[in-house]
Amino acid sequence: MATTRRIHVRAPSEPALEPGIEAIKRELELPLAFPPDVEAAAAAAAAHPRLPAEDRSDLAFVTIDPPGAMDLDQALHVARKGDGYVVHYAIADVAAFVRPGDPVDLEANRRGATLYGADAKIPLHPKVLSEGAASLLPGQLRPALLWTIELDRSGEGITVDVHRALVRSRERFDYDGVQRRIDAGDADPMWAVLREIGELRKQREQRRGGVSLPLPEQEIRVEGDCWQLEFRARHPVEDWNEQISLLTGMAAAHLMMEHRVGLLRTLPEPDPRALGRLRRTAKALGIAWPERMGYPDFIRSLDPADPRHVAMMVSCTSVLRGAGYAAFVGEMPTQPLHSALASTYAHVTAPLRRLVDRYTGETCVALCAGQPVPDWVLQALPGLPATMADADRRAGRFERAVIDLAESLVLATRVGESFTGTIVEVERRDRDEGVVMLHALAIEAHVVAEGTLPLGETVTVRLVAADPAARRVRFELAA
Structure with missing residues (x-):
């Protein structure tokens, strides 16, 4: 579920923005280049991964990401099965390269997450792994955590399994390109199945009182001396794809709750003051929000093709404040729910970009195999919420500073x-x-x-x- 704003620069090169972002990195004392021992350890790991015995390169996986992305965490394959569906979701197996306590692991624990600001990125792992050997790049045989989730005809999950396997992505798609092919009617039939699953999952979300926030990208368009800040509305395929990630995160949470060990992504109920502010923002943007309409129904009423509605979606991130992580071994969390999803939920689908996903992925692999959760995971679980909270704060400060820079550049001549x-x-x-x-x-x-x-x-x-x-x-x- 997207909760942060991403800014993209639509210009060949913008000299006014780049030094500003570099200044922000220095000011916030963000990690930049990896230490030499970390780069050396990553290069050695890239050359000698621990590969699983099972080969599932027969599955026609594809990836779908923003244009130019190289850190590809997820590869997807969906199909009909009887009157239901089967979802195969391959997640990059970072643990095939990174050992507990090695230099790459220690540095990743210091960083916590990849940070994004405009087209600048401060990665969690060295690029030789995150954009190379561990990334699910097309045509490459890669170790992965292979999730297999069967759904009934209503889109409800009925079985789940995750284990290690070798996979090969057949093709890398970006959202604009695949949506054009879908709209033109010449896309692979798999995308029609993804649409069915995505729409069914959205209906189930609505029935349980949840809502996914379809957060768009924000674009800086530079033409001569004129700067403009615009929102790019999401394509429908982005929502369908996100539903697969949410499905996997909910399945992981169910596994961990059932076995009373793991780490959940949590979110308290929205603060009434935040909802009041959102209603004022809706008024500011000229968007109708009837008094009796609840927040989830209001979000679903927004049109991602309308720039005012897209701006409203960005403002709605304010009700997501208070998101955190709850680790548990034996004793269950007092507040396990993610209120926006009206469900328990775990981060498991982005281990190249988010530290916690490596630990939750390992937990789920062990639970599905009927094996004990590894000691290195159990030892780390209690400290992970604080580690990820620090990473979230750094990400928020970096994001806010870059947005402030962009807005000041847009308005400088006015x-x-x-x-x-x-x-x-x-x-x-x-x-x-x-x-x-x-x-x-x-x-x-x-x-x-x-x-x-x-x-x-x-x-x-x-x-x-x-x-x-x-x-x-x-x-x-x-x-």
């Missing part, structure tokens, strides 16, 4: 102009300060006023500062 917006948040200090949602730009920005900021009302604000060097934008309430 100081002095007036804009229409709605006050969505007020924070009273020595004078009123708050947040305004700009209607035309779908940007949330800092605003100050000598008097009172009218919460929830449409106002005119004037841009008084846009400083890319400081990544700061400031508006004042117009008289």
Whole structure:
């Protein structure tokens, strides 16, 4: 389930953005180059992986990722089986290369996750693994954790298994390309099966009161001296593909809950104040949200082809605050649910980019084999929630700083102009300060006023500062 904003630069090269991102990395003291011993250990591991005996390269796996992606965690194959379906989901087997306590493992535990900012990336593992030997690149025989999940005709899971196997992806797709082929009617029949499964899973999600947030990418478009910040609406195939990942995460959570050992991704119920802020944002964007309509139904009413609705989806990430991890061995978590999904859920599908997935994957492999969970996993479980919380904080700071940089660059030539917006948040200090949602730009920005900021009302604000060097934008309430 996407919970963060991704910014992509639609320009051959943008000299104003690159140094700004490098400055952010230094300012936040983010990890950059891997130490030489980590690179050496990764290269040695890439040359000598521990390969499983079973070969399932007969399955016609494919990958589907953003254009240019090389760290391919998942490969997919779906088919009909009787009046139901079978999902084969291959997940990169990082443990085939990384041993507990080796230099790559220790560095990954320090980093926690891959960090993304515009087209910059700070990887969790050295590229010789994450974009090479461990990545499920097309045409390459790779070790994987092979999930096999059978579904009935309604899309409900009825059996689950995960074990190690060799797999080979046949082709790498990107979302734009495969959606064009689906729309043109010349895509492989497997995509029609994926559509059926995806729609059935979305219906089940709706019935249990859950909601997936179809978060779009944000694009910076640079044409000469003109900067524009836009949202790219998601394609339907992205939602269907995401449902397979969610299905696998829920199956993993069920396995771990059943055996009383593992680590869950959790999310408390939304704060009513956050929901109130969202209603003001919807008003700012001119989107109807009837008083009796709940949050999940409102999300489902949004149109990913409408830029205003896409901006609303981005704002909806505010209700996901408080997400965390709950580790357990024997004693069950007091709050095991992921409230947005209305289900228990675990991260297991992105081990190249997220540390925790290696541990949860190993746990599920052991449980399905009827074997004890490895000691190195059990020893690490209690500390993983704190490790991942630190990684989430770094990712959030990096993401926010890059977005601030992008927004200040977009607005740098427009100081002095007036804009229409709605006050969505007020924070009273020595004078009123708050947040305004700009209607035309779908940007949330800092605003100050000598008097009172009218919460929830449409106002005119004037841009008084846009400083890319400081990544700061400031508006004042117009008289």
